[in-house]
Amino acid sequence: MAMAALRREGRRFVPLISPQPISAVQSSLISQEQAPLGVRSISTQIVRNRMKSVKNIQKITKAMKMVAASKLRAIQIKAENSRGIWQPFTALLGDNPSVDVKKNVIITVSSDKGLCGGINSTSVKMSKALHKLTSGPEKQSTYVILGEKAKAQLIRDSKNNIELCITELQRNPLNYTQVSVLADDILKNVEYDALRIVFNKFHSVVSFPPTVATVLSPETVERESESGGNLGELDSYEIEGGETKGEILQNLAEFQFSCVMFNAVLENACSEQGARMSAMDSSSRNAGEMLDRLTLTYNRTRQASITTELIEIISGASALKG
Amino acid sequence: MASSTAAVPFWRAAGMTYITYSNICANLVRNCLKEPHKTEALTREKVHFSLSKWADGKPQKPTLRSDTPED
Numbered sequence: 001m002a003m004a005a006l007r008r009e010g011r012r013f014v015p016l017i018s019p020q021p022i023s024a025v026q027s028s029l030i031s032q033e034q035a036p037l038g039v040r041s042i043s044t045q046i047v048r049n050r051m052k053s054v055k056n057i058q059k060i061t062k063a064m065k066m067v068a069a070s071k072l073r074a075i076q077i078k079a080e081n082s083r084g085i086w087q088p089f090t091a092l093l094g095d096n097p098s099v100d101v102k103k104n105v106i107i108t109v110s111s112d113k114g115l116c117g118g119i120n121s122t123s124v125k126m127s128k129a130l131h132k133l134t135s136g137p138e139k140q141s142t143y144v145i146l147g148e149k150a151k152a153q154l155i156r157d158s159k160n161n162i163e164l165c166i167t168e169l170q171r172n173p174l175n176y177t178q179v180s181v182l183a184d185d186i187l188k189n190v191e192y193d194a195l196r197i198v199f200n201k202f203h204s205v206v207s208f209p210p211t212v213a214t215v216l217s218p219e220t221v222e223r224e225s226e227s228g229g230n231l232g233e234l235d236s237y238e239i240e241g242g243e244t245k246g247e248i249l250q251n252l253a254e255f256q257f258s259c260v261m262f263n264a265v266l267e268n269a270c271s272e273q274g275a276r277m278s279a280m281d282s283s284s285r286n287a288g289e290m291l292d293r294l295t296l297t298y299n300r301t302r303q304a305s306i307t308t309e310l311i312e313i314i315s316g317a318s319a320l321k322g
Numbered sequence: 323m324a325s326s327t328a329a330v331p332f333w334r335a336a337g338m339t340y341i342t343y344s345n346i347c348a349n350l351v352r353n354c355l356k357e358p359h360k361t362e363a364l365t366r367e368k369v370h371f372s373l374s375k376w377a378d379g380k381p382q383k384p385t386l387r388s389d390t391p392e393d
Contacts, residue, residue, distance in 0.1 A: 159379040167384075168372045177345060177367035181387060184341040185373055251340040258341045 047298045051291060058287035064115070065280035072205070072273035078174070079202055079266040086213075086263045089256040093221065097214050101193035104134040104141040105163070107186070107261075109199035109268040110150030112167055117275035119200045119208060119268070120149040126210040127198045131158065134196070144186055146265070163190055174269060176262050183258035193220050195257060199264040200271035206278055208271035213264060215257045218249040 108127040110120040127143065127150070135141040142163040145151045151165050166182060186195075194216050201211040216224065222245070225235060239248055333343045352363045374384035 159376075162376040162379070162381075165374045165376060165381060165384075166371055167374075168370060168386075171370045172368040173366075175367050177348070178369045178371065180341045180345055181369050182371055182373075184339055184345075185387070187339055187341070189375065247334075254340040255344065 044298060044301055047294060047301070051294045051298065054287050054291050054294065058284050058291065061280045061284040061287060065277055065284060068273045068277040068280060072270065072277060075174070075266065075270045075273060076202065079263070079270040082263045082266045085259045086256070089252075089259060093216070093252070093256065095214055096194075096216060096224070097196070097212055099194055099214065099216060099220065099224065101216075101220055102139050103191055103193040104130075104139070105144055105190050105192040105195050106130050106134070106141060107144045107195060107197045107264075108146065108150045108154065109197065109264050110145070110147035111268070111272040112148040112170060113272075114149060115276060115279060116272045117279040119271050119275045120147070121153065122210045123198050123200055123268070124150050124153045126212065127154070128158070130196055130198065130212065131161070142190065144190060169265065170269065174266055176258075179262040179265050180258040183254075183261045186261075187254060187257065193217050197260060197264045199268040200275075202267045202270040202274060205274040208267075208274060211267075213260045215253065215260055218246060218253045221249050221253060222246065 106127050108123055110123055114120075131141050131143070142161050143154060143158065144164040144166070145154060145162060146166045146169060148167050151162075151167070154162060164186060166185075169178070169182070172178070194214055197213045197215070199211055199213070200208040202208050239245060349367075352367070353360065355363055368389060370386075370388040372384045372386045374381045376382065
């Protein structure tokens, strides 16, 4: 049954490729002997299947875009609100990306899931550049990684510098308690003079530049403030109660770190959704274009075979008449 | 104010960081809320992540920090 169908298909396309005149006997022979299965004609079956799969993929990417858009809206509000809790710290302690210390810890924030454009690789690239910048003789620079994707990229060439890996962060909606527990765990497990947090700061759906936030250890802050510079103004603040400056600074540094982490994680999650949205948008557009091209090819092939058939019938009829 | 400043050395001595201390305080405040805000606030602050330490370029067994039971 299948063979018969194939023969029929084959005969339909014979005039297109074989120069010799055809008869019924020859065509059935040709389809079996000269051409391997399915080669003689552009099988419309394959194109049809392809079109179906492209259509399905387009449906999926469209749905993913919708999901990302709705998640983005919720998380964008959170991220924008969270900016208010680190800004006072930057006003007080300043952001010192250029500070030169012995023990650097680079915290790379990335996502657990893929399909979100280049945000993870940009933050990984940024971290690697920072690593190069901060490592040297007598200096130490290690990674703390948040998220599955940065881990996969950093394992390849800097696995000896990885100190901690944290994943499954976004199982529940992000909240401060979670991030602060996480920040606490990081603080307990690493020794640092400066923590450098690399994340994608959310500016708009299409713009999320990789950003570095620096948190200094209390000792470094004290040293910097004594040597003047940006942190010199810290001495003009009055300290209440019976605490020493060192204690206050330690509390402040810890709290600053958890706040900056909270903001970084939220900003990065927000950028992730934004990037996913635009990535899915462009891939559903690509699928649409592909579908258009395939439809054109499909219709053209179909038309060609119909035309050939008509020619065959007409010429056969006229041969009988003549 | 005076009592909280006096408490500082004690929680430090117990091995807590300021973050842990402030989290405990925040949780106490959340527990003081009236229903339905209380459950809402408590369900919002869920902790879940898995953390693995690395030694010699190899990951060690990850530990799961979670207050929701595995399903």
